[in-house]
Amino acid sequence: MNEVLLRSLTPSVLAILVRRGADFAAAEDAVQEALVEAVRVWPADPPRDAKGWLVTVAWRKFLDATRADTARRRREVVVDEEPVPGPAPAVDDTLQLYFLCAHPSLTPSSAVALTLRAVGGLTTRQIAQAYLVPEATMAQRISRAKRTVSGVRFDQPGDVATVLRVLYLVFNEGYSGDVDLAAEAIRLTRQLAAQVDHPEVAGLLALMLLHHARRTARTAPDGSLVPLAEQDRGRWDTRSIAEGVAILQVALARDRLGEFQAQAAIAALHADAPTAEETDWVQIVEWYDELARLTDSPVVRLNRAVAVGEADGPRAGLAALAALDDSLPRHTAVAAYLHERDGDLTAAALLYAEAAHKATDLAERDHLTRQAARLNTRLNAHRRR
């Protein structure tokens, strides 16, 4: 049984049912039942038109579920139950499904869960595993999300920015069960990019590919973080980098810059440097300036301070940092790094320890504690001499 094929067909089958007037929650249940049926029947009797088969069976399941209601409905059913002649319509409604699953009435975590379920075709168990919550919790989250969007009209135009935000949330999720969420986010964004011609969709796809290319080099065998400058660049995925850069270049040429394109441009400059020392920090600072103009995000300005520290020296970086609120996440870690580069190891060691205490991520905390320990070891050896 080709699970990948089934998963890739799921969203368009679901979209066709909803387009025909099925309620979203009921349509989703019907599609799941059709998938179960496919797994049972296909190995012995594979259909010629897989999608058409799924649409017919799912529609019948949907009608079965609603049939019991009234005699009036039963009469309608007799008419509707005729199997769809020929292949399923070529028009793909999947795009609408993306917008529905990212609807502003949903909380971010619900939108993410619904997208993985309805567009990605993952099972509730797989999504629960990926987010480390009990399956019953995830089932509740998904069914509440389905109820929330059930009243939403399917032909409402959606907001691409909201969809992109949801996909980026999926990509950034660090945990993983038997589904690789980063790869899943790339797959869904690729699918979206094939349907909607928008430079920011291309920008997000490029950004994901460029980040993903560095993944294996980002952690040591014991699970500890390896900073960008110390990563083994031979382990970066050059094919993924080349694809990301090519997609980004086409997007940038259209001259409709957005934050994902700008972030991807920064990632591309990092990916392009043969060694950390050869990184084009001057251009990276310019892209951070663009990004700050587009988003006005304090996190962007914090990252910009790091880039300024590399381009113009640690003193310039510290000056840029001084203008920012020191309660920002990672502010202390950046201060520690810039103080170390400036040669003030005592201040840097204290700041690293403080940053470790504030860290909200375990790998990050261990990394910062190691940095503090590394400097303290050096300082102690120096004092003993």
Next chain:
Amino acid sequence: MAKYLLLKHYRGAPAAVNDVPMDQWTPEEISAHVRYMNDFAARLEKTGEFVDSQALAPEGTFVRYDGEGRPPVTDGPFAETKDLIAGWMVIDVDSYERAVELAGELSAAPGAGGKPIHEWLELRPFYGISPSNSECSFK
């Protein structure tokens, strides 16, 4: 089988024997410590005694209901004198003796100088059916 919670404290527990703050260790000592913890969990997974393990961030807040139509009252972050929990591990073992044995092993994680920390861990049983009851009911 009975479930026990092993609690690691940042502070609030009695001082460890090998009580050196982590940022004073060498990076190699930190790696050895992390490896010990991971190996310990992996070993318990093999014996079927591992349930869950999580580390907690240091910041925490006390929250209390403050009456109809009012936002909850919060207190904190914790003052220095209050306790802080660094993380936990849940194990599912056959006996209290086994739970104590495992907590002892976990407390021996290496610290400064590669020597065991001898930190105090809190061991708390989960409520549940006692072993004797469940044994009888199936006979």
